[in-house]
Amino acid sequence: MKRFPRLRKEIGQRVYRALKGVGFLRSGKYFLYEARRSFLDGPERNREMVGLEYELNPDPFGISTNQEDFQKQTEMLDAVRGQSRFRRAFEIGCAEGGFTEILESRCESVLAVDLSPVAVARASSRRLWDDRVRFRAWDLRLDPLPGAFDLIVLCGVLELLYRPSALRSVWARLVDALDPGGCLLLQTTYANPVVERAWWGRYFLRGKWIDAYARRHPALEVVATQTASYCIRSLFRKRQSAALLSAPVVHQAARALRVINARGDSSSSPGDTQVH
Numbered sequence: 001m002k003r004f005p006r007l008r009k010e011i012g013q014r015v016y017r018a019l020k021g022v023g024f025l026r027s028g029k030y031f032l033y034e035a036r037r038s039f040l041d042g043p044e045r046n047r048e049m050v051g052l053e054y055e056l057n058p059d060p061f062g063i064s065t066n067q068e069d070f071q072k073q074t075e076m077l078d079a080v081r082g083q084s085r086f087r088r089a090f091e092i093g094c095a096e097g098g099f100t101e102i103l104e105s106r107c108e109s110v111l112a113v114d115l116s117p118v119a120v121a122r123a124s125s126r127r128l129w130d131d132r133v134r135f136r137a138w139d140l141r142l143d144p145l146p147g148a149f150d151l152i153v154l155c156g157v158l159e160l161l162y163r164p165s166a167l168r169s170v171w172a173r174l175v176d177a178l179d180p181g182g183c184l185l186l187q188t189t190y191a192n193p194v195v196e197r198a199w200w201g202r203y204f205l206r207g208k209w210i211d212a213y214a215r216r217h218p219a220l221e222v223v224a225t226q227t228a229s230y231c232i233r234s235l236f237r238k239r240q241s242a243a244l245l246s247a248p249v250v251h252q253a254a255r256a257l258r259v260i261n262a263r264g265d266s267s268s269s270p271g272d273t274q275v276h
């Protein structure tokens with residue numbers, strides 16, 4: 001064989017092509033890639049990647065040409081709010097402020113944040129904003145939630161968190177920051193088709209699995225869902241019921257009630273709240 005280098009090369013190429021076509025090997029390649037991405041992910045890396053995007057491009061996420069998304073997102077919000085306005089909106093990952101413009105007339109106040117200070121500066125100087133709209137550099141992974149909101153908009157952001165534990169903790173904190181009865185609009189871009197189809201995709205929380213995970217939160221109900229070829233949009237509403245508070249909160253409340261009962265504090269009536 002050593003004497004037939006061309007034949008060797010051709011056989012090598014054929015074997016490579018045949019292996020590439022075997023589903024589980026392709027899937028394995030993506031598995032390793034996603035495993036590596038999850039392992040390397042962290043706040044620093046997130047910041048570096050986003051920083052680089054904004055330094056190199058005037059509109060890195062194509063927000064200026066994003067009219068279709070904006071229109072669909074607006075339809076979903078308008079359907080749920082009717083004639084009323086949201087009181088306090090929190091837009092996470094506002095980029096250059098394209099969707100903030102739409103929120104401005106639909107909300108009494110808007111806090112629009114982004115990890116990138118460059119994006120925040122561009123959004124603030126996009127035009128003259130009403131005083132009710134504020135911008136701030138803010139990190140979804142690290143910074144405390146700046147209050148409670150009756151609308152949270154989170155479009156195209158969660159898929160940039162590659163570590164599943166980070167995504168889970170962020171989601172729990174966001175739902176906690178939502179007022180009972182408040183709405184949360186989530187848009188998630190699909191991952192690579194191989195990852196979307198793979199059985200292991202759910203463990204990495206990529207693409208459609210992000211939306212599927214978000215739906216499982218017991219405090220949320222799905223009000224509307226839309227799908228496009230590249231993304232899924234879901235509008236959630238937080239339930240009013242106290243029975244759906246997260247377990248630690250329920251246990252804290254139960255403990256507090258027991259203390260009050262033991263003290264015989266007559267100013268409260270523990271029978272009003274059923275804690276199991």
Ligand SMILES: C[S@@+](CC[C@H](N)C(=O)[O-])C[C@H]1O[C@@H](n2cnc3c(N)ncnc32)[C@H](O)[C@@H]1O
Pocket residue numbers: 046050061063066069092093094095096099113114115116119138139140141154155156157160
């Ligand atoms: C794909 S763009 C989406 C922009 C806009 N929401 C939209 O749907 O058109 C994602 C935005 O999220 C921001 N982002 C990424 N990681 C973030 C984080 N950890 N905290 C806050 N914003 C983040 C990015 O800087 C970027 O502007």
